[in-house]
Ligand code: ADP
């Protein structure tokens with residue numbers, strides 16, 4: 120079976136005016152379709168950089184990113200965006216909602232961009248699913264952090280991606296709402312075979328994945344999924 124994510128010897132340096140920040144260092148990761156993988160690691164260890172690089176939003180300094188058998192290497196920004204649209208739903212740590220669009224318009228956007236039909240109805244149904252049935256017409260600034268996070272999750276799920284990549288998807292949610300969102304993600308995995316790659320500080324969320332990897336010194340080390348090691 121083709122891996123849905125394949126990262127080979129991935130390196131990512133950020134060049135600063137007087138120095139370089141080496142974030143990812145010969146990192147390897149192979150994820151099979153339908154797998155649920157948690158990534159943990161302290162703040163600043165490179166988790167967000169890893170997600171941005173594997174989704175083609177940052178280019179690696181060296182190494183290969185292959186998504187569903189398609190290499191990102193040598194593809195320009197538009198081609199990488201097409202690949203994202205086809206395969207990946209992304210939940211960003213900082214949400215990246217468009218301030219001038221309502222919750223419903225933000226969620227409908229991926230469908231509209233790819234020329235799909237019924238974007239309004241689909242967005243309405245997806246907002247209901249994440250428990251925001253009464254916030255359709257709110258703008259991001261009129262929503263709490265947790266509500267914005269759920270809009271971002273609804274937007275990532277709306278086009279039924281085969282891979283969901285999420286940066287601390289329950290980070291801003293209270294326990295009950297976080298549990299509801301986790302259940303939504305795991306139901307998608309079980310019912311539609313959606314692959315999940317979740318960066319998390321939440322031990323309970325990590326434990327429910329098939330495996331947990333720890334980002335350390337620019338690489339991923341395996342951890343047992345039921346590890347009790349403190350997640351920082
Ligand atoms: P995490 O998500 O694990 O907290 P990040 O991936 O955000 O970590 O950051 C990893 C390291 O890379 C940090 O030391 C951060 O300061 C640095 N970094 C992140 N983005 C940039 C950037 N655009 N330019 C320079 N350094 C960056």
Ligand code: MG
Nearest residue numbers: 166167212286
């Ligand atoms: Mg981060």
